[in-house]
Amino acid sequence: MSQVALKPLLATVLGERQARPPIWIMRQAGRYLPEYREVRARSKGFLDLCYSPDLAVEVTLQPLRRFPLDAAILFSDILVVPDALGQSVRFEQGEGPLLEPITAQTLGQLRPERVLEHLAPVFETLRRLKHELPADKTLIGFCGSPWTVATYMIGGRGSPDQAAARLFALQEPAAFAALMDILVQASIDYLVAQFQAGADVVQLFESWALNLDEEAFRTQVIEPNRRIVEGVRQRVPNAPIIGFPRGAAGNIAAYVAATGVNAVGLDYSTPLGFAQNAVPPGMAVQGNLDPLRLVAGGPQMEERARQIIAAFADRPHIFNLGHGIVPQTPIAHVERLVELVKNG
Numbered sequence: 055m056s057q058v059a060l061k062p063l064l065a066t067v068l069g070e071r072q073a074r075p076p077i078w079i080m081r082q083a084g085r086y087l088p089e090y091r092e093v094r095a096r097s098k099g100f101l102d103l104c105y106s107p108d109l110a111v112e113v114t115l116q117p118l119r120r121f122p123l124d125a126a127i128l129f130s131d132i133l134v135v136p137d138a139l140g141q142s143v144r145f146e147q148g149e150g151p152l153l154e155p156i157t158a159q160t161l162g163q164l165r166p167e168r169v170l171e172h173l174a175p176v177f178e179t180l181r182r183l184k185h186e187l188p189a190d191k192t193l194i195g196f197c198g199s200p201w202t203v204a205t206y207m208i209g210g211r212g213s214p215d216q217a218a219a220r221l222f223a224l225q226e227p228a229a230f231a232a233l234m235d236i237l238v239q240a241s242i243d244y245l246v247a248q249f250q251a252g253a254d255v256v257q258l259f260e261s262w263a264l265n266l267d268e269e270a271f272r273t274q275v276i277e278p279n280r281r282i283v284e285g286v287r288q289r290v291p292n293a294p295i296i297g298f299p300r301g302a303a304g305n306i307a308a309y310v311a312a313t314g315v316n317a318v319g320l321d322y323s324t325p326l327g328f329a330q331n332a333v334p335p336g337m338a339v340q341g342n343l344d345p346l347r348l349v350a351g352g353p354q355m356e357e358r359a360r361q362i363i364a365a366f367a368d369r370p371h372i373f374n375l376g377h378g379i380v381p382q383t384p385i386a387h388v389e390r391l392v393e394l395v396k397n398g
């Protein structure tokens with residue numbers, strides 16, 4: 055029987071250190087690419103783009119045509135889950151997402167039974183990507199973690215402090231727990247279907263893991279993510295999972311120990327030495343260049359990228375930004391960063 059080597063990025067998630075770190079870029083398909091803006095302008099709207107397999111496959115592959123990245127990430131959004139649950143979700147130009155906020159009274163109107171049917175186009179996108187991607191490229195699926203998705207469902211939009219959702223969790227604990235149960239179950243079903251459609255790895259985006267006290271972090275971040283990892287692996291044994299608890303700071307060690315994720319994404323404010331101590335030896339880390347260093351380019355980018363690579367040289371490391379790439383990023387800087395990570 056011939057031995058097929060694992061894709062380098064997938065192997066790294068599973069704990070195998072590479073001579074050079076594999077690289078992908080959070081939000082690598084997006085507005086910094088003129089070819090993305092062109093497709094986006096032709097689509098009826100952002101959600102329509104997410105639900106059109108022809109267009110979603112095209113924009114997923116765009117960054118890989120330009121840069122020798124090690125992974126493609128499914129083009130979709132974390133807010134397709136509230137949309138699938140029947141909540142009103144809109145993306146206004148320049149405004150970010152706008153949702154009709156749910157309340158303890160309207161929670162019962164969510165429709166968990168229609169989630170998989172509504173998201174069928176996403177699975178079709180993954181099946182086509184699986185077919186089109188070269189064998190050495192890892193296909194990453196994803197969902198938003200329940201707390202992060204809940205901050206948008208309750209607050210109705212992004213906010214700097216997530217106050218609406220934090221207060222809801224404290225003042226309406228029963229309704230909040232019911233919402234988390236719905237999101238945990240929907241996320242498990244959604245991720246299992248993504249694996250079945252061809253995803254090699256999935257990432258749990260907990261973009262709002264900051265602003266929580268230790269107790270809230272345990273119940274709102276750790277416990278739901280742990281339940282998702284457990285639930286997915288009951289149906290997809292050993293499913294490779296990256297967790298990205300942005301802003302987890304002093305809670306990273308507890309997050310890693312309790313959730314069971316294979317690899318942990320580090321945001322750019324996490325000190326490298328701190329991360330080395332918080333994450334057990336041999337476990338993969340992902341990150342963590344400040345996206346604005348990629349905008350600035352030059353030595354501000356290159357020296358820090360080298361520091362990050364050196365700091366994690368003794369463990370499995372996936373190079374990435376510490377949060378999503380921003381629209382004003384020069385393409386030449388992305389080219390240089392990928393070259394540096396690959397060849398020094």
Ligand code: CP3
Nearest residue numbers: 080081082083084127128129130131132150151259261378
């Ligand atoms: O290339 C990829 O990474 C895959 C696609 C992807 C998008 N959103 C496309 C997108 C992924 C993985 C996401 C995740 C996502 N979406 C997160 C978690 C990651 C993070 O950045 O913290 C969050 C919080 C969202 C919710 C969301 N979607 C916001 C707040 C916004 C508006 C802000 C913005 O960046 O525009 C979006 C819109 C969105 N999602 C765009 C893209 C390419 C831009 C919309 C457009 O083209 O008009």
